[in-house]
Amino acid sequence: MTRRAEIRTTHDSPALAERIARSLRPDNTSEMTTHVDGDAVVTTIERDSTSGLQSTVDDYVVNLRVAAQLANQPTQPTTHE
Template structure:
């Protein structure tokens, strides 16, 4: 089994929660996502290195979109 853990920070626990919530629906059975303070931590397990790479690549694309949306939300709610 191959495993990768990705940890990204998002400035606040609220932003991390929003990012994690946006990512979870796309998780496969081999993925877990959790929030640790202002960080989103996702672990991916796959049988092959190629499968792991493909899954991580897809995850990073989804993460980028989720983080951009969370950032826009934060900007739109500033006083």
């Protein structure tokens, strides 16, 4: 039996949600999908075991926190010397 979790977080704007989703997607495993729904980032995780699902969700939440914090930072122009 496959276990499934859907994690939905809302953000200040669709553009911010898209920035966060783009930063999360590279870390997704084959059992994960991430998409944007308006101002929400929605990730679905499927695993064969409850413990595997819990571990993947825990890792995802940590990545999500970091992505959201970084996405909310003011952008600085880069300069090359």
